[in-house]
Amino acid sequence: MKKKVISVLLAGLMVLGLAGCQGGTSEQESKTEGSSGDGGKTAVKLVVWSSGAAENFQKGADAFNSRQDKIDFQIEMQTGDYNQYLRAKVASDDLPDMFFLNPYSQVQQFAENDRILDLSDQEFSSKIYDSVKDAYSYEGKAYAYPMCLEMLGIYYNVDLFEEAGITEVPKTFAEMEEVCRKLQEKNITPFAATYKDGWTLNHLFSCLQGNVVGDSWVQEMNEGTGSFANDRSEEVFRFLDLMKDNSGSNYMDADSTAGFNAFASGEAAMIASGEFSLLNAESVNPDLNVGLFGVPNTDDEADAKLDVDVGICIVVNKKSEHLEETLEVLNYIADNTDAEGWMHYSSDAMGAAPPAMEFEMQLDKQYYKDYTAYMESGNSKPWIYLQLPSGIADTVGPAVQGYFAGSTDMAETLEVMDVGCQELLE
Amino acid sequence: MDPLPFSSARTQKKRRWEAFCKARYSDREERCGMSDFLYKKNKKFYLSLLFPALLLYCAALAGPLLIGSLPYSFLNWNLIKGKKEFIGLGNYIKLFQDERFIHAVGFTIMLAVVSIILSNIVAFAVAFMLDRNVRGKGVIRSFFFIPNIISGVMVAFVWIFIFTNAIPNVGERLNLDYLVNISWFGNADMSMAAVVIVTTWQSTGFLMMLYVAGLQTIPRDVIEAAMLDGCVGLKKIFRIQLPLLMPTVTINLFVSIAGAFKSFDIPLSLTGGGPANSTQTIALNIYSDAFGAYKTGYASAKSMVLFLMVAVIAFIQLRITRKREVQM
Numbered sequence: 001m002k003k004k005v006i007s008v009l010l011a012g013l014m015v016l017g018l019a020g021c022q023g024g025t026s027e028q029e030s031k032t033e034g035s036s037g038d039g040g041k042t043a044v045k046l047v048v049w050s051s052g053a054a055e056n057f058q059k060g061a062d063a064f065n066s067r068q069d070k071i072d073f074q075i076e077m078q079t080g081d082y083n084q085y086l087r088a089k090v091a092s093d094d095l096p097d098m099f100f101l102n103p104y105s106q107v108q109q110f111a112e113n114d115r116i117l118d119l120s121d122q123e124f125s126s127k128i129y130d131s132v133k134d135a136y137s138y139e140g141k142a143y144a145y146p147m148c149l150e151m152l153g154i155y156y157n158v159d160l161f162e163e164a165g166i167t168e169v170p171k172t173f174a175e176m177e178e179v180c181r182k183l184q185e186k187n188i189t190p191f192a193a194t195y196k197d198g199w200t201l202n203h204l205f206s207c208l209q210g211n212v213v214g215d216s217w218v219q220e221m222n223e224g225t226g227s228f229a230n231d232r233s234e235e236v237f238r239f240l241d242l243m244k245d246n247s248g249s250n251y252m253d254a255d256s257t258a259g260f261n262a263f264a265s266g267e268a269a270m271i272a273s274g275e276f277s278l279l280n281a282e283s284v285n286p287d288l289n290v291g292l293f294g295v296p297n298t299d300d301e302a303d304a305k306l307d308v309d310v311g312i313c314i315v316v317n318k319k320s321e322h323l324e325e326t327l328e329v330l331n332y333i334a335d336n337t338d339a340e341g342w343m344h345y346s347s348d349a350m351g352a353a354p355p356a357m358e359f360e361m362q363l364d365k366q367y368y369k370d371y372t373a374y375m376e377s378g379n380s381k382p383w384i385y386l387q388l389p390s391g392i393a394d395t396v397g398p399a400v401q402g403y404f405a406g407s408t409d410m411a412e413t414l415e416v417m418d419v420g421c422q423e424l425l426e
Numbered sequence: 427m428d429p430l431p432f433s434s435a436r437t438q439k440k441r442r443w444e445a446f447c448k449a450r451y452s453d454r455e456e457r458c459g460m461s462d463f464l465y466k467k468n469k470k471f472y473l474s475l476l477f478p479a480l481l482l483y484c485a486a487l488a489g490p491l492l493i494g495s496l497p498y499s500f501l502n503w504n505l506i507k508g509k510k511e512f513i514g515l516g517n518y519i520k521l522f523q524d525e526r527f528i529h530a531v532g533f534t535i536m537l538a539v540v541s542i543i544l545s546n547i548v549a550f551a552v553a554f555m556l557d558r559n560v561r562g563k564g565v566i567r568s569f570f571f572i573p574n575i576i577s578g579v580m581v582a583f584v585w586i587f588i589f590t591n592a593i594p595n596v597g598e599r600l601n602l603d604y605l606v607n608i609s610w611f612g613n614a615d616m617s618m619a620a621v622v623i624v625t626t627w628q629s630t631g632f633l634m635m636l637y638v639a640g641l642q643t644i645p646r647d648v649i650e651a652a653m654l655d656g657c658v659g660l661k662k663i664f665r666i667q668l669p670l671l672m673p674t675v676t677i678n679l680f681v682s683i684a685g686a687f688k689s690f691d692i693p694l695s696l697t698g699g700g701p702a703n704s705t706q707t708i709a710l711n712i713y714s715d716a717f718g719a720y721k722t723g724y725a726s727a728k729s730m731v732l733f734l735m736v737a738v739i740a741f742i743q744l745r746i747t748r749k750r751e752v753q754m
Contacts, residue, residue: 004471011478018482105506196611198698252612252701253590390506394718402702405613424719426502 041072042325046314047099048075049082052279053346060345064332071325073332090115097320098330101144103135103310104386110315111138117316118143122327124334127357131380135310144313145334148346148353151292151371152207152274152307152383158289158366160188160269169293171301173239180246183269191243192268193251194259195404198397204243204272205400206385207295208236211303218387224425229414232298237403237410239297243272244404252405264288278367279351286350292367294374306374309383311353388421395420491733495726503723505716510723517727526703527728530711533618537707538686541625546678549630553637554663567638571631578628578691585624585696614704617697621705624692629685633678640674641667676747680740687736708732 048057054077061073076096078085089095095115101107110116119125120142128146136144156169161179164186170176183190194200212232220226244251247268254262256273257280263271264281266288271277272295281288296304314333320326333342336359343355348363354371361368374380385392399416402408408416446466447458465472499517503510521527552570556563573581589610597605610620644667652666668675690709693699699706699714706714712732716725 007475011475014478196698249607250590250594250609250612253609255586255698258590391719391721394714398699398701398703405701407614407702407704423721426721 041070042322043072043074044322044326044329045074045076045096045098046329047085047096048077049100050077050079053352056346056349056352060333060342063341063345064329071329073329093319095317095319097322097326098314098316100147101313101315103144103146103313105390107136107144107313107315108138111141111143115318116143117318117320117323119145119316119330122334123331124357127334127336129308129356129375129380131375131378132308132310132356132382134382135386136313144315145330146310146356147312147314147333148310149308149356150274150276150311150353150383151380152203152272153292153294154270154272155263155277155367156270156291156293157263157266157268158291160266161291164188164269169291170296171293171304172296172299173235173242174299176239176296177242180242184246189248189262189268190246190270191248192259192263192271193247193254194256194271194273195247195252195401196255196258198401199393200256200259200273200397201400201404202385202393202397203274203383204240204295205236205396206383207272207307208239208297210307210381210384211295211298211305212236213384218384221388221421222425224422227414228417228421229411233410233414235297235299237413239295240400240403275351275353275367277351282350288350290365290367292370294379306371306380307383308371308375308380309386310356389424391424392421395424495729495733498723499727499730501723501726503721505720505722507720513723517724518731520724521728521731526706527708527711529703530706530708533705534687534689534707536618537622537625537689538683540622541629541686542679542682544622544626545630545633545682546675548626549633549678550637552630552634553641554667556634556638557641567635570634573628574631576628579695581624581628582692582695585620585627589620611697611701614701617700617705621693621696621700624696625686625689628692629682633682636674636678636681637671640671644670672747676744679743679747683739683743684736687732687739 046057046061048054054075057075061075064073065071082100086095086099101110107116118141122142122145124145125142128142129149132146132149133142136142136146160183164179164182166179166182168175170179180190209228212230212235217226256277259268259271260273260277260280261284262268263277264284266285278288278290281290292306294304294306298304314330316323316326316330332338334357335341336343336355336357338344339360339362343359344362346352347354347359348361350363350365354361354368358372358376385396396417399408399413399420402416403410403413443458443466447462450462451458500512500514501510502513502516556567560566576584593608593610594606597603597608608616610616648666648670649662652662657665688709689707690713693705693707693710694713697705699710708728709732712725712728715721715728
């Protein structure tokens with residue numbers, strides 16, 4: 001009898017412990033509160049996905065809250081699966097006041113379902129660079145605020161270029177070959193390798209392919225009638241060959257972190273990547289003198305554009321309870337005349353994604369000046385892979401990796417990509 | 427078996443007991459003993475102890491498998507587009523023609539076989555050597571066990587450093603050009619070898635602990651009697667210790683097989699699927715289909731196939747090693 005009582009008690013204890021655990025681990029939200037949050041203030045909530053930049057967003061929110069007493073701007077970071085969170089909120093019709101979305105298809109999907117507010121009449125609409133309009137528009141109207149832009153191109157070490165006697169950035173393929181030759185003469189590794197990580201190769205291929213395809217290519221690919229191969233594919237693959245020959249030895253062993261660190265510590269003169277590759281430089285060598293130029297894989301100077309596209313879109317929930325206050329917060333976020341405001345906290349650092357309009361940064365780096373010059377002259381093109389079917393990155397990255405590893409040739413690589421794309425369309 | 431009418435309660439009980447014994451030991455020559463008697467008496471109590479664990483198992487594993495994965499595997503479901511349509515066995519037919527999946531199956535089987543054999547041999551050797559009175563036996567055993575505690579991702583990061591930094595450095599100091607220039611992740615073969623090495627390294631510790639425990643259950647007098655009769659060295663290992671260790675070997679093989687087929691974290695963190703998906707295991711292939719290409723219906727079908735594969739192999743292996751168990 002005693003044995004039975006004890007065993008029942010123990011079983012009950014175990015179940016209780018389990019229930020406690022369940023409650024703890026099923027919480028997927030981690031609230032990072034701004035100021036005290038009560039006392040008659042209207043709370044406006046911005047939900048962000050998990051990223052290393054959440055701290056910076058919080059600082060931006062704190063700056064806003066310290067300036068006025070009416071609104072309490074709160075940032076909530078979702079540590080779990082962001083898309084799952086969104087789907088749950090859509091199902092319960094309980095979307096937050098403002099939240100992050102991916103550009104293009106996600107913004108268009110939410111706009112189509114009439115869940116987000118048309119922001120065409122807001123102040124920022126006229127200030128955004130023209131070249132990125134498609135990323136946040138639906139049926140010609142602006143449905144999101146593009147919070148930051150990401151740029152892919154070739155970042156180069158200005159000091160190492162000077163050492164090798166290179167005075168001008170290359171704009172054609174022939175000039176690129178010349179640059180590599182000069183660097184090799186001085187025993188400087190031209191490119192920092194990152195090829196163990198497939199996604200870096202997807203970015204590279206997107207830049208290269210963007211230069212050799214026509215205007216209708218994206219549509220053809222989405223309909224299933226197009227192909228990655230065309231008669232200009234040679235211009236893509238000769239650039240890949242150039243990189244293979246000029247990335248040092250054992251380039252397949254280096255992953256993205258190793259590559260970023262190699263560039264930051266001056267072991268390599270160039271890296272074909274995005275501005276995020278400079279985040280490592282902040283801790284390794286903050287004085288790194290880094291410039292930027294567009295990928296030159298054709299013989300035409302005009303093709304060497306920078307690949308710039310929207311990174312994060314902020315949208316406003318149409319059914320928000322405090323629309324006026326929400327829009328006020330949005331205007332704070334979009335204010336580019338505010339030197340100590342949101343843009344300063346989220347974009348004013350080496351490696352941070354810049355805002356989608358002119359902004360005077362306190363950061364004084366060559367690459368940012370180069371970027372501004374490209375944007376103001378309209379010399380940019382979108383990230384072409386973002387407009388292809390979702391999941392294409394996972395197909396293109398490994399395919400290019402096969403080419404780098406020498407296991408497939410040009411025709412086979414393009415075939416693998418085509419087959420992969422067809423499968424995504426099913 | 428029909429109890430005869432008008433037979434006493436005593437004969438009925440006896441007949442039921444005989445039936446129970448026959449059913450329990452039908453395939454062996456043994457007889458019912460005390461442990462079986464206690465088992466029959468307290469059967470209900472034992473089952474009730476199992477109940478919470480069984481409930482958890484159903485809720486966490488069996489439930490999602492049968493209510494989630496199985497029905498989803500008959501759909502063509504694109505997670506991002508939200509398109510869901512019933513296609514019956516379409517997914518299953520497709521996966522048997524999927525080149526990448528077949529390659530993944532081949533690689534996983536190769537990885538499983540090689541790493542199971544290697545890690546069991548190494549684990550047994552280490553356990554055997556640590557069985558006698560070596561100084562610091564406990565500490566050495568913990569050192570061997572530590573790789574098992576470290577998460578797969580950390581293990582992979584440590585080994586990336588070893589492969590890309592430490593080994594070339596050692597090669598430079600020793601003037602071994604081959605080691606300096608070797609590209610561990612440059613082609614498919616080297617990447618596969620790297621994954622096998624790291625997987626074996628991590629799983630050896632756990633198996634070693636089980637072998638140590640198993641070796642300690644072998645009664646001393648059996649070993650002494652064998653040695654007196656002149657059975658020493660390799661003969662002793664293969665004729666006496668291994669047969670008596672069969673329950674341990676059963677558990678080890680069972681754990682290794684299930685683990686090796688589900689191998690995911692090490693290939694993902696070490697090679698990311700390798701140059702051009704050459705070191706992609708089945709689990710990694712399923713993951714990339716579900717969350718890379720958003721084809722969740724197709725991935726569910728592959729998961730069901732993986733489940734069946736592991737179940738069949740584990741079942742066969744359990745039967746074979748069960749028969750060879752020798753009970754003292």
